[in-house]
Amino acid sequence: MSKAVRLKKGLDIKLFGEADQVKVEAKKPTMVALKPSDFHGLIPKVILKEGEEVKRGEVVFYDKYNKDLKFVSPVTGTISEILRGEKRRILEVRISASSTDEAVHVNPIDPSSISREEVKSTMLANGLWPFIKQRPLDKIADPSVTPKAIFISSFDSAPLAPDYDFILHGQDQFFQHGLNALAKLTDGKVNITLNGKGSPDECFVNAKNVVINKIVGKHPAGNVGTQIHHFDPIDKGEFVFTVNPQDVVTIGKFFAEGSYDPTRYVALTGSETEGRKYYKTIIGANVESIVKGNLTNDNVRVISGNALTGEAIGEKGFLGFYDAQITVLPEGDDYKFFLTDGWLAPGFDKYSSHRLFPTWLMPNKKYRLDTNLNGEERGFVVTGEMEKVLPFDILPMQLIKAIMVNDIDAMEQLGIYEIAPEDFALCEYVCTSKIAIQEKIREGLDVIEEECM
Missing domain, CATH: 3.40.50 (Rossmann fold)
Structure with missing residues (x-):
C-alpha cells in the first residue's frame, strides 16, 4: 500500500550553479577508469594485464572473496595502467578507449x-x-x-x-x-x-x-x-x-x-563553472572531457558527486561509479581579511545553518560557498544541531559516540543497521566540532560487519 510522509527535519543548502535542463553530448573520453574504492570493502582480482585489449562489457576484475561478483569494462580499448598504492593496493584500472566499439553480446x-x-x-x-x-x-x-x-x-x-x-x-x-x-x-x-x-x-x-x-x-x-x-x-x-x-x-x-550500456547523464554544477548542462558520457569517464574549458578559475575543487558526500578527483580525475553529478567549488584556501571576509565581517553573502548572519532573513538566496572548514577540529560536545537536520528516530550524537568508543551493543540499540554515511552528511555540515562524521559512521559499519554479520 502506498504511503505519504512529510518530514519536519532537514536542511536545504542553496548553492549557486545549478545545471540548465539541456542535454548535450560530451566529448568521447580517451580514458576511463574502474576504481575499487567506489565499492567499499572490495578486494579486486584483476584478470587482464596491462596492454591487453578488452571489449565493452568484458570482465576486468572480480571480488577476491566472491568470484561471482564481476566488474566489466565500460569501453572497448586497452588496459593502459593498473595504478597501485601502498601495499600494492589497486587504486584504479585505467582503460584507453579505442575508436571502435565492440561489445560482449548475449x-x-x-x-x-x-x-x-x-x-x-x-x-x-x-x-x-x-x-x-x-x-x-x-x-x-x-x-x-x-x-x-x-x-x-x-x-x-x-x-x-x-x-x-x-x-x-x-x-x-x-x-x-x-x-x-x-x-x-x-x-x-x-x-x-x-x-x-x-x-x-x-x-x-x-x-x-x-x-x-x-x-x-x-x-x-x-x-x-x-x-x-x-x-x-x-x-x-x-x-x-x-x-x-x-x-x-x-x-x-x-x-x-543483450549488451552492457554504460551511458550516463552527468550534471555539471557549481559556482565555478560555465556550460552547466547535462552531459551524456559513460561510467568512469575522465571528467576532463566535461570540465575542460568550463572552469571560471584555476583554484577550484572538482568533485565527483555532490558537495556533501562527493569525492575530490581533480580536473583530470575519473567519474565515480555511482555518480551522476560533477560539482566545482572554490578551493577556499586563500587568506580572508577578518574585517571584510573573515570572522568580523557582517556576512551579507555568507550562509549559516545557525543563523549567525543576517542572510537567514533571505530564505531563497543562493550562495557561492567554498571548501574552507573555517576552524579546526575541537571538542565533540552536545549542541542539539544534529538532531534538527536528521529526520530519523535516532540519537545521532549518542550513536557517533558509541562508534568512537567501539560500543557494539550501543551501536545496535541506537540504529546503526538503518544508516549509511550519506545520511549523516548534514550532521557533519552543521556540527561545530569539525569532526569527519561520515568517516566515523563508516568505521562503525565496518565494525558491525566484522563482529555481527
Whole structure:
C-alpha cells in the first residue's frame, strides 16, 4: 500500500550553479577508469594485464572473496595502467578507449519469464550486480541474501543535485524492464519514492509491479536511507536493496538489448563553472572531457558527486561509479581579511545553518560557498544541531559516540543497521566540532560487519 510522509527535519543548502535542463553530448573520453574504492570493502582480482585489449562489457576484475561478483569494462580499448598504492593496493584500472566499439553480446531476455536465480546469475556474470547496494552496511548487495524490499528514490535532494525526471524522460521502456528484473530478486515489493512537491516524470508515475510512495521535506528527503526508515524500517537480520534510477535503466537495457550500456547523464554544477548542462558520457569517464574549458578559475575543487558526500578527483580525475553529478567549488584556501571576509565581517553573502548572519532573513538566496572548514577540529560536545537536520528516530550524537568508543551493543540499540554515511552528511555540515562524521559512521559499519554479520 502506498504511503505519504512529510518530514519536519532537514536542511536545504542553496548553492549557486545549478545545471540548465539541456542535454548535450560530451566529448568521447580517451580514458576511463574502474576504481575499487567506489565499492567499499572490495578486494579486486584483476584478470587482464596491462596492454591487453578488452571489449565493452568484458570482465576486468572480480571480488577476491566472491568470484561471482564481476566488474566489466565500460569501453572497448586497452588496459593502459593498473595504478597501485601502498601495499600494492589497486587504486584504479585505467582503460584507453579505442575508436571502435565492440561489445560482449548475449541474447535479449525478458526478466519476467525467467527465475530469480537466472536473473541473478545473468546480472552477476555481466557486471550488473554492482549497481545494487544493500542496507545495512551500504555496500554492494550480497547475492546470497533475499531482501525484504527494494527501494528506488526518484529524486535527489542534495545541493545542486541532478533532476532524474529530466534525465529519464523517454526511458520508460528500459526503466520498466529493469524494474521487472529487480522484482525477481525479492519476496517483497519494489518501492519507488516520489518527491511530493513536484510533478514526477511518467516513467516513475506509470511504473508497474511497484509500490509508489511520496515524501515531502528538505534534504535528506531524497536519500534512500530516509525513505527506508519511514516506509519500511530495517531490523537486525533484515536486508533492503537499493538502486539508482539511471542504473535501473542500465539493467533494463541489458535485458532488452543483450549488451552492457554504460551511458550516463552527468550534471555539471557549481559556482565555478560555465556550460552547466547535462552531459551524456559513460561510467568512469575522465571528467576532463566535461570540465575542460568550463572552469571560471584555476583554484577550484572538482568533485565527483555532490558537495556533501562527493569525492575530490581533480580536473583530470575519473567519474565515480555511482555518480551522476560533477560539482566545482572554490578551493577556499586563500587568506580572508577578518574585517571584510573573515570572522568580523557582517556576512551579507555568507550562509549559516545557525543563523549567525543576517542572510537567514533571505530564505531563497543562493550562495557561492567554498571548501574552507573555517576552524579546526575541537571538542565533540552536545549542541542539539544534529538532531534538527536528521529526520530519523535516532540519537545521532549518542550513536557517533558509541562508534568512537567501539560500543557494539550501543551501536545496535541506537540504529546503526538503518544508516549509511550519506545520511549523516548534514550532521557533519552543521556540527561545530569539525569532526569527519561520515568517516566515523563508516568505521562503525565496518565494525558491525566484522563482529555481527
